[in-house]
Amino acid sequence: MSDDDARARHRIAGAVTEGLSADAVGPVVLVTGAAGYLGGFLVAHLARLGCTVRAVDVVPLPDPPAGVHGEIVDVRDVGALTAACAGVDTVFHAAAAMAFAGLVPSAVRARVMGINVDGTAAVIAACRAAGVRRLVYTSSANVVIDRELVEADETAPYAASFVDLYTASKVAAERQVLAADTPGGLRTVALRPGGIWGPGVGGYMIVTFLRQLAAGSFVATIGDGRAVVDNTYVLSLVRAELLAAAALGAETCAAGGRAYFVTDEERINGVAWFRPLVEGLGVRWPTRRLPGGLMYGVAWLAEVAHRLGAPEPPVTRIGVLKLVRSSAFRTDRARADLGYRPLVGSAEGLALHLDDYRATYAALRRG
Numbered sequence: 001m002s003d004d005d006a007r008a009r010h011r012i013a014g015a016v017t018e019g020l021s022a023d024a025v026g027p028v029v030l031v032t033g034a035a036g037y038l039g040g041f042l043v044a045h046l047a048r049l050g051c052t053v054r055a056v057d058v059v060p061l062p063d064p065p066a067g068v069h070g071e072i073v074d075v076r077d078v079g080a081l082t083a084a085c086a087g088v089d090t091v092f093h094a095a096a097a098m099a100f101a102g103l104v105p106s107a108v109r110a111r112v113m114g115i116n117v118d119g120t121a122a123v124i125a126a127c128r129a130a131g132v133r134r135l136v137y138t139s140s141a142n143v144v145i146d147r148e149l150v151e152a153d154e155t156a157p158y159a160a161s162f163v164d165l166y167t168a169s170k171v172a173a174e175r176q177v178l179a180a181d182t183p184g185g186l187r188t189v190a191l192r193p194g195g196i197w198g199p200g201v202g203g204y205m206i207v208t209f210l211r212q213l214a215a216g217s218f219v220a221t222i223g224d225g226r227a228v229v230d231n232t233y234v235l236s237l238v239r240a241e242l243l244a245a246a247a248l249g250a251e252t253c254a255a256g257g258r259a260y261f262v263t264d265e266e267r268i269n270g271v272a273w274f275r276p277l278v279e280g281l282g283v284r285w286p287t288r289r290l291p292g293g294l295m296y297g298v299a300w301l302a303e304v305a306h307r308l309g310a311p312e313p314p315v316t317r318i319g320v321l322k323l324v325r326s327s328a329f330r331t332d333r334a335r336a337d338l339g340y341r342p343l344v345g346s347a348e349g350l351a352l353h354l355d356d357y358r359a360t361y362a363a364l365r366r367g
Contacts, residue, residue, distance in 0.1 A: 008352055009199070013045075015343050016239045022050040024246040026090030026134060030054040032075050032123060033095030035061050037203045038138060038196060041238050042092055043068055049242070056084055057095070075119035081126035090134040090245045093123045093177075098204060099165040100316045103303035109165060116169035117176075124180045124188075132186060134248040136241050137177040139190040141230065141261060142167040142318075145327045150228070153330045154259050164318035174259065181257030187248040190259040191240055192329070195270075198234030199353050201360050205231070209274055210357065212314060213283060214364035220288035221271045222295050223324035229270045230263035230328050236343045237262055243338040254337045261329040264342045270323045273346060280354045281361055292324030 029046055033039040034055030043055045044065060053068040055061045061070035073080045075095045085091065097115040099108055120137070127135050144152065145167065146159035158175070162168040174190045181188040195205040202210070212218050240262040247255035278285055299320050302313030334340035344352070 005352055005355075008348075012235055012343050016045050016235050017049045017242065020049060020242050020246060024249065025049060025051060025242050026088075026245055026249065028052045028054070028088050029090045029092060029245075030056060030085055030088045030132075031092045031094060032056055032073075032119075033093075034070065035059050036094060036096075037198075037201070038234060038237065039094045041198070041234055042094060042241060045235075045238050045242070046092075054084055054088065056081075076114055076122055078122045078125050078129075081122055082129045085126045085130035085132050088130060088132050090136065090248075091123065091127055091132050092136045092138075092241055092245070093120065094138045095119060096138070096170075099169075099312075100318050101303045101306050101313055102163045102165060102317060103300075103307040104165055105307060105309065112165050112169050113172075116166075117172045120173040120176050124176060124186075127186050128180075134245055135177065135180070135186060135188045136244045136248070137174065137188065137190045138237075138241070139174040139177070139192045139259065140167070140170045141192045141194045141263070141327065141329055143171045143174055143192065143259075145318075145322075148325050149327045149329070151328060151330055154261065154333055163321065164316060167318065178257050178259060183253075183256065187253055187256040189244045189248055189255045189257075191237065191244060191334075192259055192261045193232035193237050194230040194263045194327075194329075196232050196234050196237060198349065200356055202353065202357055203234060206277075206357060207360065207364075209277075210361045211364055213278065213281070214361055217314065218278070218283075218286065220286050220290045221323075222290050222320060223269075223271075223292040224289070225269050225272060227269060227322075227324050227326045228267040228328050229273070229322055229326070230261075230266065231273060231346065232263050233342065233344050233346075233349055236264065236340075239343060240334060240338060240340050243340055247338050258333070258337070260334040260338065260340070261331050262334055262340060263329055263331055264345060265331055266346055267328050268346065276347065276350045277354070277357060280350070281358060292320060296320045296324075
C-alpha cells in the first residue's frame with residue numbers, strides 16, 4: 001500500500017466518528033451479527049469512539065479490540081438476547097441471513113425467515129425487556145424494489161411482490177422495527193443501504209463477483225447498460241448507523257420510527273460499476289451482451305433447480321432485474337435528519353482497496 005493510500009484510509013476511518021462521542025451514540029452498545037462484514041466495522045468504530053461494546057453472533061468474534069466483549073448468541077433466542085442487553089443503551093441490529101433466490105429449499109426458507117424476521121422480533125422483545133432506549137436496524141433498499149425506481153425516496157411503498165426471499169424477509173423485519181418505535185420508550189430507526197462494499201474482503205457483493213471472475217464465468221454483460229443502481233460504501237453506512245443512534249437519543253427526536261436510504265449517491269449501471277475492478281485486476285472486460293429477458297429465464301430455471309436441491313444459483317431473478325431495471329434513491333431525508341454524507345465514491349474507493357481485492361481474487365483462484 002502506498003503512503004497516499006494509507007493516508008486516505010486513515011482520513012476516511014477518522015471521518016466515520018467525526019463530531020460524535022460515546023455519550024451521544026450510547027455509552028454501552030450491543031451489535032448483533034458482530035462477526036459479519038458490516039458488524040465487524042461497526043464494532044471496531046464503536047470501540048474507537050470509546051463505547052463499551054457487546055458483540056454478539058453465532059460464531060466467535062475474531063480478535064475483538066479492547067473494550068469489546070464477544071458473546072455467542074443466536075438472535076432468535078429472546079432469553080439470551082435479553083440477558084446480553086442488560087444495561088445497554090443502544091442496540092445495532094446488523095445480523096441477517098442472505099438468500100437472493102426466490103425458489104429455495106424449505107430448510108433455507110425456514111432459516112432465512114427465522115433469522116431475519118423472527119430474530120428481529122426477538123431483538124425488539126429483548127430491547128423492551130431490558131429497557132434499551134435505542135434500536136438501529138440495518139434494513140435494505142430492496143424493501144421497495146419490485147418496479148422501476150429512479151430518484152425514489154422513503155415515500156415509495158414497500159414491495160408488494162417478491163422474486164427473492166431476502167427482500168420478503170427484510171420487508172417483514174423492517175415493518176416490525178418501525179412499528180416498535182415508542183416515544184418515551186424504545187426509539188427505533190431503519191437504514192436502507194444498497195449493495196454494501198468496502199475494505200478488506202470487500203463484502204458479499206464484491207466477494208460474489210470475484211468468485212464468478214475467478215471461476216471464469218464473467219464472459220458477458222446483461223442488458224443494455226442503461227439501468228442504474230445505488231451501492232453503499234461500508235464505512236459510510238457505519239457513520240450513518242452512529243448518526244442514527246445519536247439522532248434517536250437527541251432531546252428532539254426526528255428519526256424515531258423512520259426509514260432512511262443510505263447510499264453513495266451515485267447512479268451507475270450495476271455491471272459497469274465493477275469495470276474499474278475488473279480492469280484493475282488485469283482481466284479483459286467482456287464485449288458480449290446477453291438480453292435481460294433471456295437471462296431472467298435462465299435464472300428462473302436455476303432457481304427451480306435450487307429448490308429441488310441444486311446449489312445456490314450464481315444468477316438469480318432479482319440479480320438480473322437489478323441490471324435491467326433501475327433502482328436509484330434519494331438521500332435527502334438522511335442528510336436532513338441525520339447529517340449523513342457519503343465518505344467516498346466508487347472510483348476512489350475501488351482504487352484505494354484494489355490491493356485488498358487482488359488478494360481476495362488470488363485466494364479464490366487458488367481455492
